[in-house]
Amino acid sequence: MNFYTHPCLLRDNRRQLVKIFMIMKITIFLIFLFCLNASASTYAQNINLSEKNTSVQKVIAKIKRQSGFAFWYESKLLKHAGTVSVNLQNGTIQQALDIVLKDLGLVYTITDNTIVIDEKPASAATLPWAQTITGKVTDDKGQPLPGVNVSIKGTSKHTATDANGFYKVIAESNEVIVFTFVGFKKKEVVVNGQQEINVALEMDQSKLNDVVVVGYGSQKKVNLTGAVSTVSGSVLEDRPIPNVGRGLQGQLAGLNVTSSDGQPGRATTFNIRGFTSINGGSPLVLVDGVTTDINNINPDDVASATVLKDAAAAAVYGSRAAFGVILITTKSGSKQSNGKAKVSYSNNVAVHKITNLPDIVTDPATVIDFKNQAYSAYYGVNLYNTAAVDYAQQRSKNPSLPAVIVDPTNPNVYDYFGATNWFNELYKPNNISQTHNLSVSGGSDRITYYVSADYNRQNGVFRYNPDHYDRINMRAKLDFKVTEWMHIYTNTAYNRTVYNYPSLWTSDWTSGDLYHQIGRSNSLSVPRNPDGSYTSDGTYLGFLQGGGRGNTVTNQPQNTIGFTTSWFNNTWRVKGDYTFRSTNNYNQAYHVALPYETGPNQPISYAGHSDASAYSDDNSYQAVNLYTEYEKNFGKHYFKGMVGYNQELNKYNYFSAQNNDLISNQVGYLDVTTGATPSVHGNGYEWAVRGVFSRLNYSYDNKYLLEIDGRYDGSSRFPVNDHYGFFPSASAGWRVSEEPFFKGLRGVVDNLKLRASYGSLGNDQSLGNYDFISTLSSSKIGNILGGSQPTAVYPATLVSPALTWEKVYSKDAGIDITLFGKLNATFDWYQRDTKNMITKGFQLPAVLGATQPKENAADLRTQGWELNLTYTDQFLLAGKPFVFGVRANIWDAQTEITRYNNPNKFWFGGDYYVGQHVGDIMGLTTLGIFQTDAAAKAAPDQSKLQGYYAWNKAGELQYADLNHDGKIDYGDGTIGNSGDAHVIGNTTPRYNFGFGGNFSWNNFDFSIYFQGVGKQSFWPGTSGYYWSSFFSPWDNVYKNIVGNTWTPQNPNAFYPSLKGWRAGDAGQWIDLAVPQTRYTYSAAYIRLKNLTVGYSFNLPVFKKIGVDRLRLYFSGEDLWESDKLPQGFDPEGLSGSWGAGKVYPFQRGYSFGINAKF
Template structure:
């Protein structure tokens, strides 16, 4: 079935591409209608709608004879026969669609084309000229063609020159060039027709894609940002999501990790609800995942930020909308083949300089553990330390000084200098990215076909993880008749990610560094792997790398994730009259995820000559088991809407109304069974043991919406937009399914007023925008309104027969009967300004967003209720924010060539506050009224004790023994506080360091010490182009964000959390307090101080170790050079270097260079511990070829 589906989807895609290409070449049907017009005019009409070209003498009789023809999809001859029926004239159809017209009874020309040239049937000329830009620079590759005769066209050469033959008097020359306003010139004579083209006025004439249509940017009344193709195309990133990061200050896009197949977390203007919620991402009108989109296919991205702009999307748009529009072909465009080929490598963004000395690794951890509980971590004595000291500085094992020695009882003793980081991770890995696209169009059909292959090696060193993805897109627009257009858009995406290790990659990042001192090698001299060294090397229990070392060395654990996504969209557009269009489309999106996981028992040894096995009982990663999980999602989207846009003098009206329906179906199947007959064959068919898990899950949801939007403007001066949507969702009970969400916005282009005349020379545009809108948030569970029974669950460790686990069922919490939409109400005020002929542009927005009726646990119920509190719509949130963006574009002459440059910057901020929540006691840890989202409550530390005497004096007055100092008071050789320990401030002056009653009103010594919400999201970019050289740089950052490292943030805390961590920063000891280093950042070395809740740094956040995650990152730097050679073969040949995430500056680096500020809060296992797939910087070299 899997193979069949794959083949079917590929076949369908291939068929679509084939249709797209073949349709262009074979189209010949003519649809034309005219009545009683002179034959000469009739010929022009036919020329306009077909490829036919008529040649005749103007002195022929009967050219003014009235003719009538009305045909639909007729052949050329059918049309010609009708035109000349009963006429004194006849025709002969020759090559190249040339039609010679001659008088009946005379000799017809044998060679129509020759006759046309020779016979003076129609006066033609040769025209030539030079096409330049405003600065008289030649435009290379500009298209010059005769209007209505696309076959008669050329592209300008390297000097901007062109020559066109067979141009008749009265013909119109059309000049087109990307980025310039198209122009046309009527031919009156042969000879020179030079033309200077004007750059398109990108700001005032820019058209922005909005919901179910497009609008001129100057007429927008909602808050909409646009990211252009040039800002995302060509970036050396795996997908569109990473390319869009930081592109707009309102778009907060963070990757879950730096992994090749990581998902993206997106929000616009912050979270819209405490329950989360993501913006609606539509790719060509279909809801899709940005990580599955090829950034090179993107034409533009519109970010609809306020409710007014997003209202037309209703139920799913409460968190904003991201509209991605992919590229399309152009009518009457010569075919263009573009290739963007690049290869490069990736490296970690952070320092990987860790302690690799066995001596120091063991010494630091032993000392930390000794100071905490009185015992070192290892049982190494002074002789063992001498052995490690003698091997200090040896990066490889030598025959004279081996790293593992058998003891008299045949256990291994280890004295290695093992670099565990390099053992597990690659510091440099290759990537390749190949993009090809073909685009073009004829009079009736245009097409865009693209394909991409992307390969990336992952960071894992052993049995390297590999990611590869393939994507294709084919778009075909057919002008069936003058009033009917048909569009088909297909896309296909497939990715495969293969890796060794356990199924849970985050578990690897979380556990593999445990019990992995640099003094432990990976393998024993006999090749067996290290695992259980409890009591042999260590005082307590220790399994080297928590089993990952042995597991990866054995290499039988295999994991494979395969994503496939196929989309086909068919659309028609009917234009009965010029001001009325009717659109309908149907899209089918199929997504499939196939996940395979193979686990096996793993061999290890701690004794020379004896091999043991790690099995499932010892570690659940090592069951002999195979798991297959398959997810199939289908989404069907139907849109039908109509737009009328009549104008009455200066009154312009545009009304859009329609229906949107979405049917979603989710199917998940999982099978997991033990005891396979071979460790090398991965299939459920050869499993003979216990079925561990068997799941069959189906979810459906349906959303229907009726929407309408009215745009009105008076002379482009006063702008008004009203829209509303009536939405129904199957996620709510029958009586609560439907909601109406209205919005209104208005704009005033004061720059169009008469009083503006005196400043119009330098002030190009000015507009004030105001909007209000209400949206629904349906992002709740599929069946939250129903109480559910979960069956087919197995009791852990409970059997009746000793082998089969006991099944059981459980009931979910009772639902609230009136569960319904969360409502998001947004007020927005904006200002758009353009100066100096739109070279300087400014946009600013301020907003308030109220989220009402958020779904959360309702009021506490008495214990006799017997179930958890049902969720209800009972919390409110208010978000306030603002955004500013400014840009400058200009060019000037430098050494005879045009120097183009642009700079731009944007910044945005928001803050969210709870305005309603059922927490009457104001308990900290739950939301409460007045809470700013992201608040970090913590204690205050004002330094380290400088002497034992000072610490003793402190203890006389302050009792911290029950909370922050509990362990220090009760454990280890240095009980009680000493010099170098942290000094907490008794904020409430009650002689204790406690959290009080844990409420806002009685927080003890805790206060709000920071906030984890990223604030002041900013970016700035600049670019220059000169003499074929182009340089662009894009910086992005966060101005404020606090982070308290979680108790597993091991590369930050080192042994202050766990005293057996592999990755100690190389400069760790220089930051640790001792008598010689009293100003150190970290306190007296004691293990677990940052780990346990009764310890000085683990009891909760504190001011001393609160970190700032503010950063500025050079997100992209591209340097390219367009070679001025081989113009006869290539329209463009450009070589370039592109670097992504090249460097960053952050206050975090002061005390931690090993954690990227963007991954600090990420983790697959626990929060705030940065134990996840790290971010990468990439360096790539590429070539752009266009021909």
């Protein structure tokens, strides 16, 4: 299905798109010139002014627009000139200026078309003078306020009120005194000859009136009825974070941010409010209203991040917002009163260190003794003979002895007695990253702009030829005021990333094979033999040193052009925009076969093979948005309505080629391969969405709030008859604090709001682009026919004709409260039902010869809650204001399967069943370790355990016979008859939390933030990082196991008796892979996510050279953690394609930086 409504707009014609962009930009430029020209040449004959208590600056601006004259003056002359009232009809320019400037001590001159405003020549009696100003600061009830910050505007002079609210400051007559205090509105007073200035500060309700970005618009925070959380971009500033996602981790209740490993450039993934669908599902991420990869934007560009969590808040975004929306708003330019641009530069250099690695035993004698115990336990003989044991003991005492010797019984074989820590060989102690940010912003009455660029370099952790990631971001935002009622804007961004890495002989080295092999390399081996050749274990280091390189380059230009119009005193607005983005990824890699030797007289062996490959993919994305909104007050009634249209089209094309056998290992291009069977692939797809949406807001007397949303949404991923669906939602709120009966509590409770919402959204991310079509698959077959490999086409897949939308229904109830103007709390309870999930349908007869088609055959329910707290205050410390804030959030969610086609509830094999909590671990209860053979034989029979092998003998694990049938098994593998298995844990992260604080005092600033998980289970499975030589005889030996395995002399050991290959999945020796309670760990943790300390210099010498602010800081990332996991496991790195923990290591960051503003 394609949604083409305009042949020029959405046609896949790059030249046409280039023309469109050029026309748009030329149009903006010509409009800009036209308006400037009109401004300079259209002179009004009459000046008409009707102003009451209007600032002088605004009146002069109106005179400028009506007259067409150019004005020249120093901004400070009018900045503090106060207000003026004037009523002039059909007057001259001279009359207007005489009235406005007569009492300000200012004069003007007119030369040609230019007016210059200056000060009157000062007499001795009117020269500025400095004197001591005293006074008292109170609240609006007359109570003194201690610790109020009192400063002279535009200078570094400041003081604070004492315990009784009194202050003293030296100021000149024309200067302005600024009074600020947490929880109160800022107040500015011109000295104007006064010697005593007393002020009363008003309580600040602005936080309630803060504007929050929502779908296709914004609302006052106090009027929100949906579940929305927001955080300022300041939480991302001056931190050594690789991307925005890492900076948001733990900052917002309900938002779970994870990263699979610590690889440079690794993207973060997001989840809002727990498990979404068995088909997966993630939130929609929009940057300035455009679908964008959040990992590719500059963290320093972010002004705010908002999370829309329920259907009511996300409804207008349609089918891709079923599981929430993350809205990122980037910084914009603003009008500068002095006409100067604001320039900001920041730089930080960070040193990174790996958080956690397994602790390896490297002493040769200990390692050989341990491996002999493990090997003989199964095979009945030692792995190493007596001569080897003796030499290992000698070398342990004298490390200067050779680590590699020729086998005394076989002169063609090397024997190894090294002490190699392969992790130390693979990884270097630290690596360095750096970030540079530069931004320029400013504007005038007509135009505002924001331009930024950043460069980020992340170096990898490998000791040899490390990987590195480079990112360049550029952004330019321009807003041009064409008329009083129309703005045109453009938002252009460019992102380029380059990831250069050592390639291994595996097709994809990041798959985890490297970490798997290094983890199971033998510490007795060494990287190189005495003749310099690589050993078998050393080949993996060899691949890093010279086994080939890979390089992935991504280029992504994007441009959004739009307009906003407003009529009738800004009550009716029309907005529209068009976005085009092109993404190109290009990868080139080559692999080299690496020679190694196993003995002095052995033929050279080769690890891997040589080949070269390349792939390129192109992704083009276009989006059109057009919407209008109208708002109006009718007495106590407030209405705001919006109707809009959205359309998006995405096209993707992919091409790859690969061939074996490089002519030269120094040139890794396809042209120099000689393989007889090159591989060439190509594919493509496209998808489109289209929808109309609406939102109606109503409030009565700012107390009773109602919002109704809806979207009629269409997706190309469904059959023709099911393209479209309508998804409504509604939310309501009651501001209890505005009721008359609440008046007596308003001094304590500033705001109390109850709210609730219910709604539905469709989800088109649960199936592929063409799952509704019966498709044929093809591939080359292995047999050669007629001198070539023929292509085989396989039978078409079955498709259900009833395939339709997966729908998500959400409920939310919440409360918002503000106490004493300082403490803000938000609590939400929610329920999300995902219905009609697309999965396997009912079992069909085997005679059909095909698998059952996918159907809308499953439901699940997620329930949870979240709490968010913030507190800000200040007090006097050593006579200076100490301003501080604390914040905390915690949230929890659980998911249960409520419908699934598994009537017998089979769980063995990993299938879902009704009543299952997603993430449940089914396993056995471990009673301990059998101490004697007699006790073991008297216990229930453990040899019947399905899929595993367990024995009844001393040193083996003993499991509980929960159903008392005299044997240990899983019954028939159903929940109704699960034998001795039961739920022993759950892998879902629960009680996710974050908390921290910040303060500023005497130019110092400090912030600290913790993040973690309160409850989560971890079963290591067959991970070699955990079981060590239980897994295989050549594995590394880890310190946590040595001396902690059962023997008759060590009956209280944590691990069972040694037996080689016990934890692996090869053959039948997999008894230690049985999920059971003894080795199921808590994965709960707390981590010091960030700590920042800074100092801002505020010296006159910096002001003289144009530096408004200079700040030096230290910032640390992931500095510390506490958990109960086995040594070597990072709580955020428990995945791994080759076993838990076998991932690119996570790292701590220690950075020093500078931030300068001009």
